[in-house]
Amino acid sequence: MIPGARLIILGRQGAGKGTQCVRLSRHYVVPHISTGDMLRAAVREGTELGMMAKEVMDAGGLVGDDIMIGIVDERLRADDARNRGYILDGFPRTVAQAEALDSITAERPLHAVIDLDVPREIVLERISSRRVCRDCGTNYTATGQDPSPWICDTCGGDVQQRDDDTPEAVNRRLDLYESQTTPLKRYYSADGRLVVVNGVGHPDHVFARLTSTVESHR
């Protein structure tokens, strides 16, 4: 395994993308850059961006392209991402974002764009049991026999359902995914950059599929 990789992981909400991205970032020793996590941090900090984003996120909408492109451009200029690489999670989500990313990364092109493929019926089931630490963002799965209050093993924060994991917001996000993000598959397959990885199965098996895909594309 050679450390360092520049990867995009696409995939429906609840496809297990976040957890796999964390594992990949440890494996390749690169930062995990999640636009959802960055926005949630801004919400917690109560910044102007956070206040604007919260409304959009809670309704299951998409934050404007210009704002998102600005955030990612700045983040990718940081030393860790420039020198080592990154796992980009949750960006791009629209063709306009993908086009902007191509110019941002013109000097250091992506190694692979991976579509972690999990059917809609399966992700709907997974999202309804998704719980997350309000403080550090660690993901958990509810079993129906969960502690209350539920304390995060990683940081001691409160584990709760996300405000945007209501059935209405989830359905809206999945619809937006089909209309705005699915076209990215055509965008990246047109020049052979897209690799589809089956995201169904035990997380360890999915991870092994992801790393063997990355190795064969570097």
Ligand code: ADP
């Ligand atoms: P999920 O994949 O579970 O929907 P994320 O954590 O990736 O969640 O993102 C949460 C929310 O943050 C999205 O529903 C959207 O409102 C906003 N968001 C994150 N990334 C982007 C992006 N690249 N463009 C627009 N909005 C975004």
